[in-house]
Amino acid sequence: MNWKEFEVNLKNIAQNHPSDMDTEAFWNELAPKKKKRYPIWIFLIPILIASITASYIIININSSKIEHQDELKSKEEVHEKSDDNLITTKHEEQKNEISNPSLINISTTQKSKKLLPNQFIDSKVQQNNYSIQKNKNVNYTREIEAISQITKINEDSNFNHFSKIPENQSDIEMPTKEKVIISDIDYLKPSQLQIINWDKKQLYFEQSDYLKINIEKKQNSINFNFVLGIGAWNPNFKTNTIDISSRNTNVERSLESRNIGFLIQFNKGFLKHFETGLIYQENISKIYWNKKIVEEKTSTEQSLVSINTYINGKIDSIYGNKTTIRTLERTVNQYNKFSSLKLPIFYNPLKIKLNQKISLVPKIGILFDFYQQNTGKFISSQDQVVPFGESNYNAKGLGLSYSINCPILYKIDSKSSVSISPYFNQYLSNVISQNSDLQSRPIQLGVNLGYQIGLR
Amino acid sequence: MTLNQLDITKIIDGCKAQDPKSQKDLVLNFAPQLLSTAKRFCYDNVSPKDILQEAYILIFKNIYQYDSSISSLKTWMNRIVINTALKYNRQRYIKYELLTDYIEDDQYIIPDIFKNLHYEEILNIVQKLPSGYREVFNLYVIDEYSHDEIAKLLSITSSTSRSQLARARKLLKEQVQSLINELERI
Numbered sequence: 001m002n003w004k005e006f007e008v009n010l011k012n013i014a015q016n017h018p019s020d021m022d023t024e025a026f027w028n029e030l031a032p033k034k035k036k037r038y039p040i041w042i043f044l045i046p047i048l049i050a051s052i053t054a055s056y057i058i059i060n061i062n063s064s065k066i067e068h069q070d071e072l073k074s075k076e077e078v079h080e081k082s083d084d085n086l087i088t089t090k091h092e093e094q095k096n097e098i099s100n101p102s103l104i105n106i107s108t109t110q111k112s113k114k115l116l117p118n119q120f121i122d123s124k125v126q127q128n129n130y131s132i133q134k135n136k137n138v139n140y141t142r143e144i145e146a147i148s149q150i151t152k153i154n155e156d157s158n159f160n161h162f163s164k165i166p167e168n169q170s171d172i173e174m175p176t177k178e179k180v181i182i183s184d185i186d187y188l189k190p191s192q193l194q195i196i197n198w199d200k201k202q203l204y205f206e207q208s209d210y211l212k213i214n215i216e217k218k219q220n221s222i223n224f225n226f227v228l229g230i231g232a233w234n235p236n237f238k239t240n241t242i243d244i245s246s247r248n249t250n251v252e253r254s255l256e257s258r259n260i261g262f263l264i265q266f267n268k269g270f271l272k273h274f275e276t277g278l279i280y281q282e283n284i285s286k287i288y289w290n291k292k293i294v295e296e297k298t299s300t301e302q303s304l305v306s307i308n309t310y311i312n313g314k315i316d317s318i319y320g321n322k323t324t325i326r327t328l329e330r331t332v333n334q335y336n337k338f339s340s341l342k343l344p345i346f347y348n349p350l351k352i353k354l355n356q357k358i359s360l361v362p363k364i365g366i367l368f369d370f371y372q373q374n375t376g377k378f379i380s381s382q383d384q385v386v387p388f389g390e391s392n393y394n395a396k397g398l399g400l401s402y403s404i405n406c407p408i409l410y411k412i413d414s415k416s417s418v419s420i421s422p423y424f425n426q427y428l429s430n431v432i433s434q435n436s437d438l439q440s441r442p443i444q445l446g447v448n449l450g451y452q453i454g455l456r
Numbered sequence: 457m458t459l460n461q462l463d464i465t466k467i468i469d470g471c472k473a474q475d476p477k478s479q480k481d482l483v484l485n486f487a488p489q490l491l492s493t494a495k496r497f498c499y500d501n502v503s504p505k506d507i508l509q510e511a512y513i514l515i516f517k518n519i520y521q522y523d524s525s526i527s528s529l530k531t532w533m534n535r536i537v538i539n540t541a542l543k544y545n546r547q548r549y550i551k552y553e554l555l556t557d558y559i560e561d562d563q564y565i566i567p568d569i570f571k572n573l574h575y576e577e578i579l580n581i582v583q584k585l586p587s588g589y590r591e592v593f594n595l596y597v598i599d600e601y602s603h604d605e606i607a608k609l610l611s612i613t614s615s616t617s618r619s620q621l622a623r624a625r626k627l628l629k630e631q632v633q634s635l636i637n638e639l640e641r642i
Contacts, residue, residue: 014575
């Protein structure tokens with residue numbers, strides 16, 4: 001055959017020769033990792049919980065208001081207890097308590113103790129920040145912390161609030177069991193006191209509904225916690241795309257994480273252990289890396305060195321061993337933004353009080369989020385190599401992560417406090433798809449600063 | 457497994473919709489042939505599979521640009537593999553040019569035994585060519601690029617492409633001749 005036929009033969013063989021390869025394995029390397037798909041209801045649950053809770057709170061607050069209004073209407077009616085066991089000091093009702101403050105006469109009998117099991121009893125006022133004086137209103141301006149044997153207020157019975165005249169505290173029977181905190185009783189007017197009981201050691205005054213309303217109002221309060229945080233994150237660069245690990249010799253990374261958001265906590269029953277809200281988080285990675293390789297290679301085969309002459313249509317050439325010097329240098333600046341809008345549900349099982357002002361509230365949570373990755377602003381010395389071209393790559397999706405927080409709370413006053421909260425977050429789900437530079441489960445580590453305010 | 461035009465259209469449509477199953481089909485059906493192409497253009501220190509992997513990423517990314525009225529899918533993908541390989545090569549060797557002509561000798565006779573060469577043997581012969589010649593020879597003879605296309609692709613003039621092809625052919629003939637001599641000696 002002549003040369004042309006030989007070339008055609010070469011072409012046919014080359015064009016129709018599939019190489020042996022494990023295509024399945026090749027596809028597995030190339031294919032995006034499958035995302036775990038979560039049913040849509042998983043993302044609806046927190047929204048549903050938040051809606052139900054909000055409705056419940058709103059309904060309760062409204063009913064409390066109605067109850068309180070009813071009480072105010074009937075407050076002029078003197079409530080006389082007919083219980084024989086109740087040996088009391090009567091409070092003289094004043095129609096106009098401001099212009100003519102009430103007088104409080106205190107007397108006692110031993111029988112008053114019999115009342116105790118049925119009342120809100122055995123209490124001790126921790127702070128002497130109120131006064132009950134003749135001709136003066138009873139004025140509570142600060143938090144009263146009481147300790148009671150009763151753990152739950154029985155709404156069906158006419159319980160009495162309790163108090164104690166701050167004298168000779170050593171005589172007071174120390175209460176046991178559980179603490180009940182009643183805060184923000186702003187102003188208790190004598191006219192609202194109906195019966196005051198005194199058993200030599202402690203002063204009890206019956207005032208069922210007024211305090212009950214206050215207690216309920218306290219329980220229905222909502223805490224808003226505004227958070228602002230900074231930190232770092234570990235995006236775990238994939239080695240099969242950017243290949244940082246094998247190619248680089250000089251890498252500088254800047255991996256920032258920042259977030260802003262708010263959390264809501266309902267101070268009612270078991271809900272006070274939970275927080276939810278919205279947090280926007282941005283994770284930034286800036287990477288600079290370069291590599292320089294100088295290789296000198298002498299070929300074992302002879303290569304063309306020069307062409308000497310052109311005689312009779314033929315070229316005389318000199319062959320020799322070729323030495324190739326290669327210098328490769330690559331520099332890459334990359335900017336990668338991974339942002340997400342998170343819906344967290346935190347659970348704080350306990351509050352560890354270090355002192356009157358400072359407490360620790362460790363909490364764990366799961367965060368549902370919508371994320372978006374923007375990878376861009378590539379500047380490359382060799383932009384022809386994938387993926388170092390300019391990229392408009394975006395990844396979007398729904399993610400799931402967990403979080404461990406340990407806020408340290410500093411109480412400013414009864415309504416507000418500030419917090420500093422170290423946090424650790426990690427994605428549980430795949431959040432990155434094909435062609436991305438990131439691994440599936442990035443980690444964030446940082447500190448949140450918070451300001452918490454309680455609203456009724 | 458051979459694919460009919462309907463299957464190929466289905467795969468293309470699926471890939472345009474970024475359907476992983478279609479992308480997998482595209483890999484399973486075409487990767488072995490494309491790997492052969494990558495092998496022809498790559499050097500010792502580059503894995504043809506790396507080239508193929510990057511080429512497939514480009515294929516998935518740009519499949520929406522594919523127009524079946526211009527070329528077949530196989531040709532289109534083959535060109536992407538070649539482009540990817542050439543981009544790799546551009547950083548990896550020092551190219552030299554011959555600005556001279558060479559009179560081709562079409563009457564050169566080759567024994568028919570060379571018809572039965574295996575792909576690996578052809579690859580072995582072609583791989584021995586110096587890099588610049590090899591690329592032009594591959595592109596012109598096997599992949600059916602024109603000299604103008606080659607010139608554009610390699611950033612050279614078409615006359616340089618012609619002269620390099622001629623030079624490649626001469627060197628190949630020498631190699632073939634040495635093989636013939638060896639065979640005769642045996």
